[in-house]
Amino acid sequence: ELAFRMQMEVPQVQDISSEPKSMRDLYGLDDPITKEFAEQCIMARRFSESGVRFVQASHRYWDQHGNLKKDHAANAAQMDKPVAALIQDLKQRGLLEETLVIWGGEFGRTPVAQGTDGRDHNQHGFTMFLAGGGVQPGLQFGSTDEYGYYAVDNRVHFHDLHATILHLLGFDHKKFTHRYAGRDFRLTDVHGRVVHGIL
Structure with missing residues (x-):
């Protein structure tokens, strides 16, 4: 019954034409620069509002x-305006406390040039942000060395991030397993701590 209801509601949830001008302006829906990602962010809010438990918005080329x-x-x-709008909109609607917003990628960029005007991958120190869903607002956690290359204070490994996300979703990462080839595996492997x- 739930699956049927969700499928039947999708066209209505995806129709953003009913969004008022104040929301269109907040997200930047009518600005050609922000339009594409603004549509994803407002859809994320609409899907969350309708009960969808996991929503992903993606942005292209950061490499x-x-x-x-x-x-x-x-x-x-x-991205800046639509992401800020999503957080503000969720907060205004009373949804931010129960919605975890995560923004990031699997690595950052090196602080030194690659070629003439690029940067290589840097998995040793980079930024992610979390908002809502039980995370302290306005907190900066951790720092890199003076070059911006290595995380040195309050280092958070991906296993720690996964453990923390699972904790915020109500799961014990040590018990959250899937069976493969006769063995129970964890998303956090044998590592991970809740931050x-x-x-």
């Missing part, structure tokens, strides 16, 4: 091995 300054500036211009400093 700047060249044209870093120009391309990162363009990416930021496309209580951000909760």
